[in-house]
Amino acid sequence: MNRPIIALDFGTMAEVQQFLDKFEEPLFVKVGMELYLQNGPNIIREIRAMGHDIFLDLKLHDIPNTVGRAMEGLGRLDVQMTNVHAQGGTPMMKRAAESFKDHNPDGTLIAVTQLTSTSEEMMQSEQKSSLTLDESVIHYAQLAKDAGLDGVVSSPLESALIHEACGTGFLTVTPGIRLTEDSTDDQSRVVTPSKAHHLGSDYIVVGRPVTQADDPVARYAQIKEQWESGEE
Numbered sequence: 001m002n003r004p005i006i007a008l009d010f011g012t013m014a015e016v017q018q019f020l021d022k023f024e025e026p027l028f029v030k031v032g033m034e035l036y037l038q039n040g041p042n043i044i045r046e047i048r049a050m051g052h053d054i055f056l057d058l059k060l061h062d063i064p065n066t067v068g069r070a071m072e073g074l075g076r077l078d079v080q081m082t083n084v085h086a087q088g089g090t091p092m093m094k095r096a097a098e099s100f101k102d103h104n105p106d107g108t109l110i111a112v113t114q115l116t117s118t119s120e121e122m123m124q125s126e127q128k129s130s131l132t133l134d135e136s137v138i139h140y141a142q143l144a145k146d147a148g149l150d151g152v153v154s155s156p157l158e159s160a161l162i163h164e165a166c167g168t169g170f171l172t173v174t175p176g177i178r179l180t181e182d183s184t185d186d187q188s189r190v191v192t193p194s195k196a197h198h199l200g201s202d203y204i205v206v207g208r209p210v211t212q213a214d215d216p217v218a219r220y221a222q223i224k225e226q227w228e229s230g231e232e
C-alpha cells in the first residue's frame, strides 16, 4: 500500500521544518503552489535532503511549448511525481511527458481531471459541459493515458471507473480526503481514507486534516491505518 501523501500547504520552510521534525519516518509529501512559488526550487532540495519523497504539484496548464519547456526544468529537480491539467489538451500532455521523462525517466507524471473542489453542478453550469462528472473524469483520464501519462488526479469516488476504463496499472492519485464525509470546506467530492481504500485509489493526498491537527503525527498514523486496513 502506498504511503498517504501529505500536502505541505505552508508558506515558509520554517513552518515545513517544524512540521516535518515531528515525524521520525520518511514521508511522501506534496509541495504545491503555495510553498513552491514563495520559496523556489531550493525547497525541493532541502526536503529531499531530509529523506522525504516529493509530489511537486504545480498543475501546469498552458500551450504545449511553454509547458514542455517548463517541464524540462521540473524534470531536472529530484521529484518523484508531478502534474499538469488534462484540460490543457493532448498535445500539451504529450509535450509534458516527453520533456519530463527525458530528464526524469523514473518520475511519475499525472494529470488533474476535474478538481475535487468542483461539483457536478458547478462543472455543468460553469464549464457548460453536458457530461456527468464521472463521464468527464473518465474522458480526461483516457486522454491522459493516450498521451503517455502514468495516471490522474481525481476524487476516490472516480477511482474504480478510471481503473475500469484505463486499466489497473494507470494510477489514481486522490485528494479530498476527510475523516467524515459531512465536512464543509472548499472540497466538494470528499471521501474517508477507508472508503478510498475500498474504491481502489492508488494514493490518497491529505492536507489540512493532518497539518492542522493538534497532534499531526497521531492524525497521520490514524489516517494511514484506516487507509491501509479499509476500516473506519
Ligand SMILES: O=C(O)c1cc(=O)[nH]c(=O)n1[C@@H]1O[C@H](COP(=O)(O)O)[C@@H](O)[C@H]1O
Pocket (backbone or CB within 6 Å): 007, 009, 030, 032, 057, 059, 083, 112, 114, 115, 116, 117, 153, 154, 175, 176, 177, 187, 205, 206, 207, 208, 209
Ligand atoms: O493536484 C492536487 O494535488 C489536487 C487536486 C485536486 O483536484 N484537489 C486537491 O485538493 N488537490 C490538492 O490536494 C491538497 C488537498 O488538501 P486538503 O484539502 O487540505 O486535504 C491540496 O494541496 C490541493 O492543492
